[in-house]
Amino acid sequence: RKEVEQDPGPFNVPEGATVAFNCTYSNSASQSFFWYRQDCRKEPKLLMSVYSSGNEDGRFTAQLNRASQYISLLIRDSKLSDSATYLCVVNFGAQGAQKLVFGQGTRLTINP
Amino acid sequence: ETGVTQSPTHLIKTRGQQVTLRCSSQSGHNTVSWYQQALGQGPQFIFQYYREEENGRGNFPPRFSGLQFPNYSSELNVNALELDDSALYLCASSQGLAGSYEQYFGPGTRLTVT
Numbered sequence: 749r750k751e752v753e754q755d756p757g758p759f760n761v762p763e764g765a766t767v768a769f770n771c772t773y774s775n776s777a778s779q780s781f782f783w784y785r786q787d788c789r790k791e792p793k794l795l796m797s798v799y800s801s802g803n804e805d806g807r808f809t810a811q812l813n814r815a816s817q818y819i820s821l822l823i824r825d826s827k828l829s830d831s832a833t834y835l836c837v838v839n840f841g842a843q844g845a846q847k848l849v850f851g852q853g854t855r856l857t858i859n860p
Numbered sequence: 861e862t863g864v865t866q867s868p869t870h871l872i873k874t875r876g877q878q879v880t881l882r883c884s885s886q887s888g889h890n891t892v893s894w895y896q897q898a899l900g901q902g903p904q905f906i907f908q909y910y911r912e913e914e915n916g917r918g919n920f921p922p923r924f925s926g927l928q929f930p931n932y933s934s935e936l937n938v939n940a941l942e943l944d945d946s947a948l949y950l951c952a953s954s955q956g957l958a959g960s961y962e963q964y965f966g967p968g969t970r971l972t973v974t
Contacts, residue, residue: 754902780959791950791965792903835902839959846916846959848893850902 749774752838754851762859765826769854771836772818780839781812783821785832786853792835795821823856831858863887864953864966872972873941881936881969885953891915892934893958894926895950897968903950908958909934915957938971946973 754771761767773781781798796803798810798819809822819838823830833853841847863886873879885892891910895903905918909928923939932953938945948970952963 752902791967792952793965794962797962841916841959846908846957847918848905848908848916848958849918850895850904852900852902 750851751775751840752836752849752851754834754836754854756852756854758855758857760857760859761826763826763828765858766822766824767826767856768823769821769834769836769856770818771820771838771851772816773836773838773840773849774817775838775840776814776817778838778840781810781819782837783808783810783819784835784837784850786835787832792850795834826858828858828860831856864951864964866949866951866966866969868969869967870970870972872974875941875943875973877941878937878939879941879971881938881949881951881971883934883936883951883953883966885932885934885951886964889953889955889964890932891954891956891958891961892928892932893952893954893963894934894936895952896920896945897948897950899947906936910957941973943973946971 783795784792785795786792802811836851865884893908894906897903907917928934948968952965954961
């Protein structure tokens with residue numbers, strides 16, 4: 749089993765649609781979680797951190813389910829500019845020995 | 861632009877050779893992490909340097925080694941290059957340990973091993 753697993757997609761959705769991604773992780777002791785976005789031929793950029801209580805940033809909502817060991821990302825009212833690869837990141841390490849594990853990414857295309 | 865720079869941008873090496881990649885962290889950042897990204901895959905964590913000490917390592921063999929300097933810039937060294945080492949190598953800097961702070965990535969170094 750991969751340490752962090754994502755559905756690679758691709759997801760093709762019309763502009764204005766709501767789209768959701770899930771990501772599962774294998775280490776129940778993991779303490780920090782993130783979603784990054786990577787545009788084609790560009791470096792990854794932080795989209796949002798994921799907190800235990802769930803968090804929202806505009807059209808984006810991230811949730812964590814520790815019992816089932818998955819995190820999710822919901823994008824509402826999708827825009828053409830949301831087209832990108834979304835990477836789930838889990839910190840598997842402890843304070844003195846960090847190990848950040850990225851999923852393989854989910855590719856999203858928003859169609860006009 | 862994140863302020864994280866990497867050099868060189870592209871590099872071609874032969875199997876068995878050694879390579880050194882360089883990363884300058886963003887001003888005010890004391891942590892640098894290195895990643896290997898193969899085509900169509902997410903970045904794979906190689907290791908992280910925090911205040912000049914290695915703080916965490918991924919599943920990479922010892923021929924992948926690194927350094928962090930007093931100005932917090934960093935080098936990634938790969939010995940005995942293999943064809944599978946061909947990838948984009950990304951470095952990222954952060955204000956503290958990458959598990960707790962936002963990472964800012966550089967544009968990467970594209971390494972091709974022939």
